[in-house]
Amino acid sequence: MTVTIAKSAGFCFGVKRAVNLVYEEAEKSSPVYTMGPIIHNDNVVQDLEAKGVRIIDDDLICTADGRRPPAGATVVIRSHGISKAQYECLQASGYRLTDATCPFVQKIHTIVSIMSQKGYPVVIIGDPNHPEVIGIRGWVKGKCRVISNSEEARQLSFDRTEAVCVVSQTTYNYDKFQELVEIIETLGYHVMVTNTICSATRERQTEAMELASASDVMLVIGGVHSSNTQKLYNICQSRCGRTYFVSSLQDLETIRFEEGDRIGITAGASTPNTLIQEVSQHVRRAELRTDAQRKFQNY
Ligand code: SF4
Structure with missing residues (x-):
């Protein structure tokens, strides 16, 4: 088996910038709120939550814990951006704004x-x-x-x-x-x-298309709510029949790899490198198991 990871897989610069900004804010000020999850990735969101970062609804009516953020709180606008009316509402509400809207x-x-x-x-x-x-x-x-x-x-x-x-x-x-x-x-x-x-998206989609055309199995890693990962999945699926959506290592358990498979891996813009590496290691371990089984059968 061969395993190829797309060079463009994982965090794009806009998401990386937004996530870094929230971590920086969590270090220096409290309380910190993000308008919706900063990223479609549960692990990162949970890690931020452990550092005191809370998620609020886009309309600011209520928060995850049922309360509106107090005046003076830091509110981070995520890379998706918000409407003009929301922006003005935030400014008028006396929050400290950190705008991570992607350029x-x-x-x-x-x-x-x-x-x-x-x-x-x-x-x-x-x-x-x-x-x-x-x-x-x-x-x-x-x-x-x-x-x-x-x-x-x-x-x-x-x-x-x-x-x-x-x-x-x-x-x-x-x-x-x-x-x-x-x-x-x-x-x-x-x-x-x-x-x-955006150019990051174009590059990711083009590379995924090329990799899927040259692969027997495609693994597309990302959160189930990530629309850019879903689009990547559709692109890969149209080029490679054995395309799988992988949102956690558990999803790999039902995938059967064959000896000689060319495996391609790509990932959405909100997928951390750690998950991409874990998936790739899991696949390489499957490769070792396949090799060992073959040697045993030949023995
Ligand atoms: S516009 Fe492109 S670079 Fe910006 S956050 Fe979205 S995918 Fe990332």
């Missing part, structure tokens, strides 16, 4: 804010329920639609004499994004597209 996401906020103020309708290609998309939508001043499939693209009903501004969720699948943009163009809109899929 790639901030760029989208600026684009949709400027374009919508100029009067252009905005189309966001992405998952309407994803916090990043909800946040982006909250920076649009006028007409806005979120679309995630070709049917929704065909149903766009803005005035066709108007130009529309199109942006994407940062972790969206590039091919899908292109497909939806083409549909909007064929409807006759003048489309002003900004490809806002």
